[in-house]
Amino acid sequence: MRATSTLQSPAVKNTLDRLFQDAAAGDPAIIASLRDHPARNGAPTEAAAMSELMRNAYLPVPREVGQLLYILASGVRARTIVEFGTxxxxxxxxLAAALRDNGGGKVIATELHPEKVKRARQNLADAGLADLVEIREGDARETLRDLEGPIDMVLLDGWKDLYLPVLQMLEPRLRPGALIAADNMSNKDLRPYADYLNDPQNGYVSVLLPLGDKVEVSCWVGRGDAG
Ligand SMILES: C[S@@+](CC[C@H](N)C(=O)[O-])C[C@H]1O[C@@H](n2cnc3c(N)ncnc32)[C@H](O)[C@@H]1O
Incomplete structure (x- = not known):
């Protein structure tokens, strides 16, 4: 009998359980070891250098945020989803589990660190979802530049200073009603992002959800003549 949701399939469940366990076992020590690093104390650090420091850290969305992503992608019947930070x-x-249940599509994912790209591809293969994901290795500002629309949904979960430029780069290809989920909104570096998304002139309706480290969920309504 078919499971009600692909999230309940043994391959997806077992893979997610293993990944969350590994993240819980390893991430706290990595993050603690970097506590005094200049990059964690506000000093500007180039995206690639930061990714190298975090090469073994999962830094995942918590399970409830993952569930939210599945719900949003299912709710808008997404076919094309862009992920910044894999x-x-x-x-x-x-996200890919939702696409499976929507009848197909693609997550265009992007990740800067080559070793993480390899591990991500293996994990998606273990979950039986590799056919629904294209991982573009490199800097999102380059890898997502030539993307074809229309985009139904975007997840922003890379380094925080790039949320706004990456979203603005994707904006011309958002379809009306596209959803944007931005994780880690309790980070003060995301104030300019929150301000932009909450200024109605910019074409979004947006709300902050108290899940995990806080998630901003926004709907692209466009910059039409609001009268
Ligand atoms: C918070 S983690 C992503 C966690 C992932 N979304 C999950 O839930 O499993 C952020 C990732 O974004 C990647 N990243 C940061 N800046 C990037 C950029 N400019 N282009 C592509 N990837 C980037 C980092 O290497 C890091 O692996």
């Missing part, structure tokens, strides 16, 4: 593909797995 790491070991935990969030990607939730």
């Amino acid at each position: 790491s070991f593909a935990i969030s990607t797995t939730f």
Whole structure:
């Protein structure tokens, strides 16, 4: 009998359980070891250098945020989803599971660290979802530049200073009603992003959800003549 949701299939469930366990076992020590690093104390650090420091850290969305991503992608019957910041593909797995249940589509994912790209591809293969994901290795500002629309949904979960430029780059290809989920909104570096999304002139209706480290969920309504 078919499971009600692909999230309940043994391959997806077992893969997510293993990845969340590995993240819980390893991430706290990595993050603690970097506590005094200049990059964690506000000093500007180039995206690639930061990714190298975090090469073994999962930094995943929590399970409830993963569930939210599945719900949003299912709710808008997404076919094309863009993900900025893939790491070991935990969030990607939730998004791809929704695509499977929507009848197909593609997550265009992007990750800067080559070793993480390899591990993410393996994890997606283990979950039986590799056919629904294209991982573009490199800097999102380059890898997502030539993307074809229309885009139904975007997840922003890379380094925080790039949420706004990456979203603005994708904006011309958002379809009306596209959903944007931005994780880690409690990070003060995301104030300019929140301000932009909450200014109605910019074409979004937006709300902050108290899940995990806080998630901003926004709907692209466009910059038409609001009268
Ligand atoms: C918070 S983690 C992503 C976690 C992932 N979404 C999950 O739930 O499993 C952020 C990831 O974004 C990647 N990243 C940061 N800046 C990037 C950029 N400019 N282009 C592509 N990837 C980037 C980092 O290497 C890191 O692996």
